[in-house]
Amino acid sequence: MALVQIENVSKTYQMGEVPVKALQNVSLSIEEASFVSFVGPSGSGKTTILNMIGCLDKPTVGDVFVAGEHVNLLNRKQSAVFRGSALGFIFQSFNLLPVLTTYENIEYPLVMIKNISQSIRSKAVLKVLKSVGMLEQKDKFPDQLSGGQKQRVAIARALVTQPKLVLADEPTANLDKKSAVNIIQLMRSMRDEFGTTFIFSTHDPKIMKEAEVIFTLEDGMLLPGEENK
Amino acid sequence: MNKIFKMAILNLMRYKRRTLLTALLITVGILTVILFSGLAGSFKEMMIGQITDSNLAQMQIHKKGYVSSIDSMPLNLNLSPEEYKTIEKILQDNPYMEAYAPRIKLSTMLSNYSETTNIRLNAVDPEKETMVCPDVTNRMIFKNNVVKKIFVKPGEIIIPKNLAKGMKLKAGSPVVIVAQNKDGSINGLNFTVAAIIESVLGPQGKEGYIHINDARTLLRMEKPEVTEIAIRIKNFNRLNAVYADLSSSLLKFKNKKGGPIFEIHTWEKLSPFVNIAKMIDMMTISMKFIMIAIVLISILNVMIMSVYERIREIGTMIAIGTSPGKIMGLFLSEGFFLGLISGLAGNVIGIAGIYLLNIFKIRFSFGRMDNMLLSPSININELFWLTAIVLVVSVFATLQPAYKASKMEPVDALRHV
Numbered sequence: 001m002a003l004v005q006i007e008n009v010s011k012t013y014q015m016g017e018v019p020v021k022a023l024q025n026v027s028l029s030i031e032e033a034s035f036v037s038f039v040g041p042s043g044s045g046k047t048t049i050l051n052m053i054g055c056l057d058k059p060t061v062g063d064v065f066v067a068g069e070h071v072n073l074l075n076r077k078q079s080a081v082f083r084g085s086a087l088g089f090i091f092q093s094f095n096l097l098p099v100l101t102t103y104e105n106i107e108y109p110l111v112m113i114k115n116i117s118q119s120i121r122s123k124a125v126l127k128v129l130k131s132v133g134m135l136e137q138k139d140k141f142p143d144q145l146s147g148g149q150k151q152r153v154a155i156a157r158a159l160v161t162q163p164k165l166v167l168a169d170e171p172t173a174n175l176d177k178k179s180a181v182n183i184i185q186l187m188r189s190m191r192d193e194f195g196t197t198f199i200f201s202t203h204d205p206k207i208m209k210e211a212e213v214i215f216t217l218e219d220g221m222l223l224p225g226e227e228n229k
Numbered sequence: 230m231n232k233i234f235k236m237a238i239l240n241l242m243r244y245k246r247r248t249l250l251t252a253l254l255i256t257v258g259i260l261t262v263i264l265f266s267g268l269a270g271s272f273k274e275m276m277i278g279q280i281t282d283s284n285l286a287q288m289q290i291h292k293k294g295y296v297s298s299i300d301s302m303p304l305n306l307n308l309s310p311e312e313y314k315t316i317e318k319i320l321q322d323n324p325y326m327e328a329y330a331p332r333i334k335l336s337t338m339l340s341n342y343s344e345t346t347n348i349r350l351n352a353v354d355p356e357k358e359t360m361v362c363p364d365v366t367n368r369m370i371f372k373n374n375v376v377k378k379i380f381v382k383p384g385e386i387i388i389p390k391n392l393a394k395g396m397k398l399k400a401g402s403p404v405v406i407v408a409q410n411k412d413g414s415i416n417g418l419n420f421t422v423a424a425i426i427e428s429v430l431g432p433q434g435k436e437g438y439i440h441i442n443d444a445r446t447l448l449r450m451e452k453p454e455v456t457e458i459a460i461r462i463k464n465f466n467r468l469n470a471v472y473a474d475l476s477s478s479l480l481k482f483k484n485k486k487g488g489p490i491f492e493i494h495t496w497e498k499l500s501p502f503v504n505i506a507k508m509i510d511m512m513t514i515s516m517k518f519i520m521i522a523i524v525l526i527s528i529l530n531v532m533i534m535s536v537y538e539r540i541r542e543i544g545t546m547i548a549i550g551t552s553p554g555k556i557m558g559l560f561l562s563e564g565f566f567l568g569l570i571s572g573l574a575g576n577v578i579g580i581a582g583i584y585l586l587n588i589f590k591i592r593f594s595f596g597r598m599d600n601m602l603l604s605p606s607i608n609i610n611e612l613f614w615l616t617a618i619v620l621v622v623s624v625f626a627t628l629q630p631a632y633k634a635s636k637m638e639p640v641d642a643l644r645h646v
Contacts, residue, residue, distance in 0.1 A: 056548055077552065080552050080553070081550070082550075083550040084549065088549075095542070095643075097542060098542075100236070109550060112555055113551060157549070
């Protein structure tokens with residue numbers, strides 16, 4: 001079975017009195033260790049589909065399977081446990097915890113979610129810090145880092161729990177062109193190093209060409225024949 | 230858990246000014262309660278001390294029914310010598326007993342040979358009375374200001390200041406006391422004024438002292454009866470326990486109808502000051518309620534703001550897998566630490582405040598008592614309970630915002646701007 005299996009998924013939001021179809025009958029599958037991008041204009045449904053895969057939202061109709069788990073059947077607590085163990089997240093605005101240092105931000109999922117010992121934690125954090133090239137910045141707080149550095153920390157935080165899948169919603173949207181390309185290349189090298197599947201969304205053509213698999217969305221529908229670049 | 234605590238403290242430090250202002254508000258609330266409790270408690274203890282040590286004694290034993298008819302000072306409700314001995318045995322057997330003293334109370338007429346007025350007299354054994362009420366001579370003005378250890382001897386009388394003034398009497402003045410005994414016969418005796426007593430609170434404004442033997446002569450008692458037995462125990466804090474113990478011992482003695490022969494009362498049943506003491510306690514409790522309101526509102530306010538400002542952050546924590554319980558724990562810890570910091574600061578400043586009040590000695594007047602010195606204090610139990618209340622209220626005030634944070638939908642929270 002594919003790492004991600006989406007079957008006939010539709011999602012309708014209620015905007016006041018008006019129902020908005022965010023996704024319409026989307027089916028796709030994503031294999032392990034692939035480097036995938038969802039592309040499309042704003043409002044096309046990129047974030048919605050990432051939220052479905054990330055157990056942050058549930059489809060109105062259809063089924064989502066991630067790592068063999070039927071995730072739209074999980075309750076709130078089970079979803080949290082699943083996210084903590086199998087998924088990593090990278091956000092457009094980095095979303096680092098401002099009171100924690102670089103090291104502590106990366107350590108956070110291991111302490112709060114996995115609750116593993118100090119020595120194992122330390123090894124894991126230092127390993128990913130080195131991989132993302134942020135070892136020297138480990139004692140700095142988020143407000144002492146540049147945008148590119150913050151996103152490297154976010155990537156390290158997403159990878160430290162060794163998840164099967166990392167989801168990145170517009171990870172380069174708040175970065176300059178050079179940093180954006182660097183971040184995508186870093187994500188790909190992390191995929192190569194750790195074997196983790198990366199799924200990211202973007203509307204930047206220069207970024208999307210870095211992906212190995214591209215799914216194009218428009219008005220909540222997956223355009224045919226666009227996958228497997 | 231340590232990491233949650235650490236994050237909670239870091240989050241509090243993140244909004245330094247707000248945390249400081251909230252902590253300051255709570256600290257001032259606690260400080261006010263400590264100072265008020267210290268001062269009010271000191272005033273209460275001083276007044277109780279004045280009442281019990283100079284006049285009333287800590288407890289009194291009477292024949293059943295005496296206290297309810299105390300205004301008429303009935304002589305037919307005196308304790309017989311046998312009854313006195315029975316009670317004496319109970320008192321001697323009690324390990325907490327420090328002293329007891331017999332008294333006869335009588336209502337008499339006093340004459341200075343040109344005017345006559347009524348006076349209520351306490352007939353006492355001065356040596357025993359001094360042991361029960363060690364401050365009894367504090368308010369007495371003796372001839373040449375020499376305080377006598379045996380403050381009243383047979384043939385001497387101590388009269389209240391307002392009566393001495395009205396009757397133009399002073400130490401050394403001769404007077405006649407006329408009294409009616411329980412059989413209805415009237416008798417009179419000559420006395421010399423030994424001292425003038427300044428009045429304290431209540432009806433003792435017209436109460437004087439004579440020697441107990443003079444009262445027995447004046448009332449032509451065939452047997453040495455007493456009206457009441459005044460009691461002082463070794464530790465005032467055990468008053469209620471000793472009272473309960475004595476009360477149950479005395480209850481064993483029944484009259485022919487099966488009712489109790491004796492009655493025992495603590496000072497609280499005998500002095501109107503108990504109502505003032507209760508008011509002081511009520512005011513202290515009110516101060517605590519105000520403090521609770523301050524803690525509740527300020528922490529609730531600051532935590533609601535904190536949750537609102539950190540919606541995206543909460544969304545991130547939930548998205549990466551933090552359980553709702555840990556999110557709730559984080560916010561509850563923030564409220565707890567805010568309460569703890571404020572509570573400790575309030576305690577430290579409160580203790581310093583009490584210390585300063587003792588250095589700069591507060592004097593006050595109450596009724597006819599001048600120059601009374603307050604020595605405020607607060608015990609460790611009071612501080613412990615204050616801190617515990619602050620902590621419980623802090624956590625309680627944080628419950629709603631913490632619950633709200635833990636129940637946030639990550640999709641909505643991450644979308645929040």
